[in-house]
Amino acid sequence: MAVRLFEARQHVEFYQKYRFSPAENLQRVIFSYLEEKKLAPTRLAVDVGCGSGQSTRILAARFEEVVGTDISEAQIQAAKEAASFPNVSYRVCPAEELPFEDGSVDLVTAFAAAHWFDIPRFMKEVDRVLRPHGCMALSTYFPNFSVHYKDCSERLTEILTETQDLLFEYADEKVNRVIGEYKEVFDLSPFQDKRRFLETMGVGSKETQVEIWVPCVCVLGCKGP
Template sequence: MAHRLFEGKEHAASYWKYRISPSHHLIEKVLDFLEKHRGRPFNLAADVGCGSGQGTLLLAKHFVSVVGTDVSPAQVEVALTHGKAPNITYKQCAAEQLPLADGSVDLLTAMSAFHWFDRPRFLQEAHRVLKPRGCLALLNYTVDMEISYADCCSHTLNEVCKEFYAALQPYRSPHIGRSSIELYQEAYRSIPYPDKEWHECLWVTKPMPLSSYMGLIESFSSYQTMLRDDAQKATKLSEDISQRLLSVMGVTSTDTEVEVSVKYFCLLACKPEEE
């Protein structure tokens, strides 16, 4: 069965506030793959594990209609509040049981969500709902983010960040292991479609206050697990890291803007024509 996390209202709200969406460049790479293998028009996209709807919104301008699905009522509620567009519909459901007709979807995406699914069952469900020559896009990013600040040694800054990530490592879910990229590579190898592509080291850079970078890391499942296990330990860790970053930057306010770079990877696959 899929692992159900990120379902509290506060956690769902933090997703909308802090999570970094795929860049327009990365979405264009997905759409180029779809156009190459299926062609236009782009009618229906389904964004599975859509969370608070950031990625769903990115698809809306390119498709006649988009369906965003998530197993969490709280995430769907946030998406309905913030991730709205006239051609988007949100549905609460499991990733492995989509309320979509056989052969109805041009593009099926899962953005930073596939690793939480029952992966074999989801891939079967994706095959069911995709049109012939429809495409699957599974996107995620690695935890080795980098931050930079003007007139500051980036290496020293990121050494502090690495300590933050290392402290959270023991709290990662066994379901995703030490690195989710291996799960996606395994899925890439298992998908029997002849037309498929693997891309990594796709950097997305976004300016944000240091407080938002901290909020981003605190939205991770590993930090949330630490928070549930030992709230005092988690809070102290976050405060200590924040103060050390401020010290390296030579500033006193967490409103100070930094640049956060996130390394994405993606799996693209095209369902063959049915025999």
């Protein structure tokens, strides 16, 4: 059964405000792989579990058409409202039932999302929609972020780790499974811990910028002839 945790309007607003696009080095890994695999033509890329579209838009310059899909209507609505590119569109659908013809897709991606899917059904669907030599890139970042701000980086990182340890006790089953497989991360900290961050940093504004160093993993695949 699908996990429906991403639907609330407030959640979508947090996504728009705080979610970051896939890291540059992760993008390099994916695009180098596509070059290595000589992915051409590059007509259609599908970003599954696209949320509010941060991950989808990075594909716009490299494909004639990019479609972001998500099970959440609220997320897709937010993606449609965000600034984007003319060749990017969005659709509401489950990852396990993609609305594309057999062999019609050049690239399937999922950024920080695949662990929520019914993986065997999703993989079957990827295999169905990908054309021969089409590629797949499923990535996520690990929870062991480090936070960098002036001379309190070490303490901030400790606070984040303590918070994550607390949160993981209440995590959805799929997250627990993912932690075991690709060590999934929570992207929202409880308000209390944000306050602790601010105290440690000696600042008052919740808008203070910190650097977050995020390790990632990416599963790449190319469909044989």
